Every structure is written in structure tokens, then in C-alpha cells.
Amino acid sequence: IFVFLFLGLKSVRIIQRAPDRFSKLVATGVFSWIIFQTFTNIAAILGLIPLTGIPLPFISYGGTSVIFLMVAVGILFNISKYGENNNKK
Numbered sequence: 001i002f003v004f005l006f007l008g009l010k011s012v013r014i015i016q017r018a019p020d021r022f023s024k025l026v027a028t029g030v031f032s033w034i035i036f037q038t039f040t041n042i043a044a045i046l047g048l049i050p051l052t053g054i055p056l057p058f059i060s061y062g063g064t065s066v067i068f069l070m071v072a073v074g075i076l077f078n079i080s081k082y083g084e085n086n087n088k089k
Helices: 001-018 021-045 063-081
Strands: none
Touching: 001 021, 001 063, 021 063
């Protein structure tokens, strides 16, 4: 749970430092996707909602889900590379 919390906080920082509006929207979408899946799985395990079949990010066995999450996090890291505090000219 702490790893997902750390990833969420890091994503919020990337969103705040994104260089343009499109980057902010893409980073927000990736952040929302990962956090939604994480909270849905945690709520299902705690018995707050019924099990839905949504994979836990980076943990579940499904190959396609893991591949697309890796691509999404790669895009998120690429956005952070060109963030406001990293523009060294």
C-alpha cells in the first residue's frame, strides 16, 4: 500500500511540474487510472465492495495490463523529465 501511496504522491508532483496543459492532462489520466485500480482492489479485499476483476497495478498476473501500465508509467516519467524544475539550459 505504501508503494502505491508513494507512486501517487510522485505522480501529483509530476502533474504540478508538467510543462504544458497536454502533459498535465496525460499525467492526470495515468495517475487516475492507477489510483482507481488500486483503491478498487483495496476496497474489494476489505469487503467494502464486491470483487470486480480489475487487476492490481503491477502485481496481477495479466500480461496486457502490466505492459500497458509500464508504458503509462514510462510516459509519466518522460513528462517528469521535461518538468519545470528540470529545464536546464
